[in-house]
Amino acid sequence: MGADTGQLAAADVAIVGGGFAGALLALVLARGGEAVTVVDLHETYPEDFRCEKLSPAQVQGMADLGVLDALASLAPEGEALTSVGLRYEWLVRALRAAWPEAVTFIPARVERLETSEDRQAVVLSDGRQLDARLIVIASGPMSKLAEPLGVQRRTLRKRHSLCVGFSVVSAETPPRPLPALAWHGERPGDGMGFVSLFPMRGAMRANLFAYRDPTSAWARGGLQDPIGALYEAMPGLKRRLGPLTLVSPVETRATDLYQVDGVVQPGVVLIGDAFRSSCPATGMGVSRIVADVTALVGMLPAWLATPGMGAGKIAAYYADPAKREVDHTSDRRSETGRRVALETSLRWRARRGLARLKRDVTALARRA
Ligand SMILES: Cc1cc2nc3c(=O)[nH]c(=O)nc-3n(C[C@H](O)[C@H](O)[C@H](O)COP(=O)(O)OP(=O)(O)OC[C@H]3O[C@@H](n4cnc5c(N)ncnc54)[C@H](O)[C@@H]3O)c2cc1C
Secondary structure (H helix, E strand, O other): OEOOOOEEEEEEEEEEOOOHHHHHHHHHHHHOOOOEEEEEOOOOOOOOOOOOOOOHHHHHHHHHOOOOHHHHOOOOOOOOHHHOOOOHHHHHHHHHHOOOOOEEEEEOOEEEEEOOOOOEEEEEOOOOEEEEEEEEEOOOOOOOOOHHHOOEEEEEEEEEEEEEEEEEEEOOOOOOOOOOEEEEOOOOOOOEEEEEEEEEOOEEEEEEEEOOOOOOHHHHHHHHOHHHHHHHHOHHHHHHHOOEEEOOOOEEEEEEEEEEEOOOEOOEEEOHHHOOOOOHHHOOHHHHHHHHHHHHHHHHHHHHHOOOOOHHHHHHHHOOHHHHHHHHHHHHHHHHHHHHHHOOOHHHHHHHHHHHHHHHHHHHHHHO
C-alpha cells in the first residue's frame, strides 16, 4: 500500500464480504491460482445464528468445487458432515482458515464502490482504495452497497418467516435417546412449518421454522420457553420426545424475502444473500451460494483473459442455467413452505398430510 495515497495493491477480483459466500469464492479462486482480495468488517467471523446444517447436495457441491477438505475437521470423528449441527461461524471460520496465501484479507468497512467497463474501485471507510478488474458483492442480507450502482432491492415479503434455535436434552432418568428428525406442524393454518432436530455439541439442536409475526405474543413466549411453545403447537412431538431440558440460549431470526432489480451492471456481480434471500426453512441459502460460486468460477478465467468487464460478461453470470434453476427452486420452496403452514383449503391440507407421510416413511426407513 502507498501510505501517502491510501492506495492498496490492485487485485483481479475484490470480494466485498467474507461470510460463507465470499469466503467460499475466495477459497475456490485462490486454489485455482487467482489472486483475490477480501474485505470484511470482521477479522474473525462473529457468532451468528444462521445455517446450522448442511444437506448432502450442499456437501456434494463443496466437493465438486474441490474444497470439502476445508470443512472436514468440523464433523466429529466417524460422523458425516451432514448428520451433525455446525454453527454458522464455525463454517465461515473454517473456510477462511483454509485460504491459501493468494488471498489478501483486509478487515475494514467498505464505504462505496465505483464501477466502469474496465477498472473498479472499492473505497474503504478509512479512505483507502482498492482497484480491481471485478468486484464481487458478497455482503449479505443487510448491505446497501449496490444501490448507488443502480441495483435496487425489492422486498417481496417482510417478516416472511421466523426461525428459533435452541438446544435440548432429555429430562427423563435415564435420559430418553432423542432421534434426529423433522417434525411438521400438526394443525392446519397455525403457521408452524416444522422443527428440525439434530445432534450438536452433545445435545440436540432444534431449529423451529414458523410463519408467525416475530413481535407476536407467541414469538415472545417462544423466547422465554421454546420447549413449551414447541410442545403446545406439536403435541404429537411431545409424546415422541418426552420432557426436555433447555441447555442453551434461545436465538431467533426473522427473514424478509427480497430480490434485486437492475443487477446487470459493468464490473460487479452479486452472490449469496446480497443477490436475494431464501426462506431459511427451505435450507437453500448455501445451495444458492454454491450455485453462484460454481457459475462465477466457471466464467472468470475467460473474463480475465480478455479486456474489459462490461455488462455482456456480467449478464452471462445471471443467465447461467444451473444458477437460475437453483434460484427458482429456492423461490418456489420459500412460497410453498409458507402456504403449507398457513392455508387451510383441501389442497394445502393434502400437501401438509403428504409432508407428514414423507416424514413417517423416512423415519421408518431409518429404523429398518
Ligand atoms: C436462522 C437461519 C437459518 C438458516 N438455515 C439455513 C440452512 O439450514 N441451510 C441453508 O442452506 N441456509 C440456511 N440459511 C441461509 C444462509 O445462512 C444464508 O444464505 C447465508 O448465511 C448467506 O451467506 P452470505 O455470505 O451471502 O452472507 P453473510 O454470511 O451475511 O456474509 C456477509 C459478510 O459481508 C460483510 N459485510 C457486510 N457489509 C460490509 C461492508 N460494508 N464492508 C465490509 N464487509 C461487509 C459481513 O461482515 C459478513 O461477513 C439460514 C439463514 C438463517 C437466518
